Amino acid sequence: MNKNKLLKFLGYKLVRFVILILVVAIFSFILLDLSPIDPVNAYLRQAAVSEAQRQILENYFGTNVPLTTKIYHWLLDLIQLNLGTSLIYRAPVIDIIWEKASASIVLMAISWVLSGVLGFVLGVVAGKNKGSWIDKAVKIYCYAIQSAPSFWVGMLVLMVFAVYLGWFPIGFGVPIGVRSTDATFLEWASRLVLPTLTLSLVGLAPIAMYTRNELIQVLSSDYVLFAKSRGEKGWDLIKNHGIRNILLPAVTLQFLSFSELFGGAVLVEQVFSYPGIGQTAVAAGLSSDVPLFLGIVIFSAIFVFVGNLLADLSYYLIDPRIKESEFND
Structure with missing residues (x-):
C-alpha cells in the first residue's frame, strides 16, 4: 500500500471520527439534559440557598438557557478541549479523565x-x-x-x-x-x-x-x-x-x-x-x-x-x- 492510499484511508477515518464525536456529544448532552439530573441541585447537595444565589449558579452552569444554546456552548468548549469542572473532584474534567x-x-x-x-x-x-x-x-x-x-x-x-x-x-x-x-x-x-x-x-x-x-x-x-x-x-x-x-x-x-x-x-x-x-x-x-x-x-x-x-x-x-x-x- 502506497503513501497516497494510506493518507486517503486515514483522512476517511478522521472524517468518520469527527462525525462520531459530534453525534455522541450531541445525543449524550440531549439525553442528560432531558433527564431529571440537575447540576445545580447536585452541586448544592440539598443545601439551603437564596433565590439570588441559585440564579447565580444557574447562570454559571448554563441551565437557564435554551437547549440549542447549551449544545452550542458544549460543542464550542469540546473543540477547545474544555470539558468543564467536575462537581465531585472540583478539578477540570480532562485532568480527572x-x-x-x-x-x-x-x-x-x-x-x-x-x-x-x-x-x-x-x-x-x-x-x-x-x-x-x-x-x-x-x-x-x-x-x-x-x-x-x-x-x-x-x-x-x-x-x-x-x-x-x-x-x-x-x-x-x-x-x-x-x-x-x-x-x-x-x-x-x-x-x-x-x-x-x-x-x-x-x-x-x-x-x-x-x-x-x-x-x-x-x-x-x-x-x-x-x-x-x-x-x-x-x-x-x-x-x-x-x-x-x-x-x-x-x-x-x-x-x-x-x-x-x-x-x-x-x-x-x-x-x-x-x-x-x-x-x-x-x-x-x-x-x-x-x-x-x-x-x-x-x-x-x-x-x-x-x-x-x-x-x-x-x-x-x-x-x-x-x-x-x-x-x-
Missing part, C-alpha cells in the same frame, strides 16, 4: 493481551483435538463464562483469592493510607492481579470459541486435505496451514472487543474498588456529575474508535497480501 484513564488503560491493556493470547491458544488446542475431553472442557468453560456477568466473576475471584486464600489484597489501587506516588511497584502490582485476572477470564471466551470453530473449518478444507495426503500432520500442519488462516480474523475480533473490554472494566473496577475510569464513571452517575459523565462518554467513544481503527490496520500488518481495493472499502 487523564489521571483515571491511565490506571484503567494499564488494566485493560494487560487483560486484553492475556485474553487474546490465552484465548487463541485454547482455541487452537480445542480445534486440533475436536471431540476430545480438552475440546469439551474448553467449550464448557467458554459457554459458562460467557453467560456469567463480569461483576459476578469478579466477586468469585475476590472471594477465592483475596478472602479465603488471602493471596492478594481485597481491593483498591494502593494500600489504605498510602499515597499513589508513595506506593511501591509490588504494592501496586499486587492490587492489579485480581482485576486483570477477572477481565482476562471473561475476555478469552469469545476469542477461544471463534478460533476453535475457524480452525475446525480450515482443517476440513480441501487444501488441508491435500497437505495431509502429502504427509503433513500434527502441529506442523496446524502451524503451516491452520494458524496462518485463522490469525487475521482472530486478531480482528480481538481489536473489535474494545467496547466489551471497556464495559467489563467499569464493572470490575467497581467490584475491586480499583481507581480507574470505570469506578469514576459510576461515581459520576451516582453523584449527578454531568460534566464528568459527559467527558467519560466522549473518552469511551474515542477508545472504541481506536480499537476499530487498529482492527482495520491489523489486516495489512499481519497479511500484506490483502488487496488494496479492500482497504479502500
Whole structure:
C-alpha cells in the first residue's frame, strides 16, 4: 500500500471520527439534559440557598438557557478541549479523565493481551483435538463464562483469592493510607492481579470459541486435505496451514472487543474498588456529575474508535497480501 492510499484511508477515518464525536456529544448532552439530573441541585447537595444565589449558579452552569444554546456552548468548549469542572473532584474534567484513564488503560491493556493470547491458544488446542475431553472442557468453560456477568466473576475471584486464600489484597489501587506516588511497584502490582485476572477470564471466551470453530473449518478444507495426503500432520500442519488462516480474523475480533473490554472494566473496577475510569464513571452517575459523565462518554467513544481503527490496520500488518481495493472499502 502506497503513501497516497494510506493518507486517503486515514483522512476517511478522521472524517468518520469527527462525525462520531459530534453525534455522541450531541445525543449524550440531549439525553442528560432531558433527564431529571440537575447540576445545580447536585452541586448544592440539598443545601439551603437564596433565590439570588441559585440564579447565580444557574447562570454559571448554563441551565437557564435554551437547549440549542447549551449544545452550542458544549460543542464550542469540546473543540477547545474544555470539558468543564467536575462537581465531585472540583478539578477540570480532562485532568480527572487523564489521571483515571491511565490506571484503567494499564488494566485493560494487560487483560486484553492475556485474553487474546490465552484465548487463541485454547482455541487452537480445542480445534486440533475436536471431540476430545480438552475440546469439551474448553467449550464448557467458554459457554459458562460467557453467560456469567463480569461483576459476578469478579466477586468469585475476590472471594477465592483475596478472602479465603488471602493471596492478594481485597481491593483498591494502593494500600489504605498510602499515597499513589508513595506506593511501591509490588504494592501496586499486587492490587492489579485480581482485576486483570477477572477481565482476562471473561475476555478469552469469545476469542477461544471463534478460533476453535475457524480452525475446525480450515482443517476440513480441501487444501488441508491435500497437505495431509502429502504427509503433513500434527502441529506442523496446524502451524503451516491452520494458524496462518485463522490469525487475521482472530486478531480482528480481538481489536473489535474494545467496547466489551471497556464495559467489563467499569464493572470490575467497581467490584475491586480499583481507581480507574470505570469506578469514576459510576461515581459520576451516582453523584449527578454531568460534566464528568459527559467527558467519560466522549473518552469511551474515542477508545472504541481506536480499537476499530487498529482492527482495520491489523489486516495489512499481519497479511500484506490483502488487496488494496479492500482497504479502500
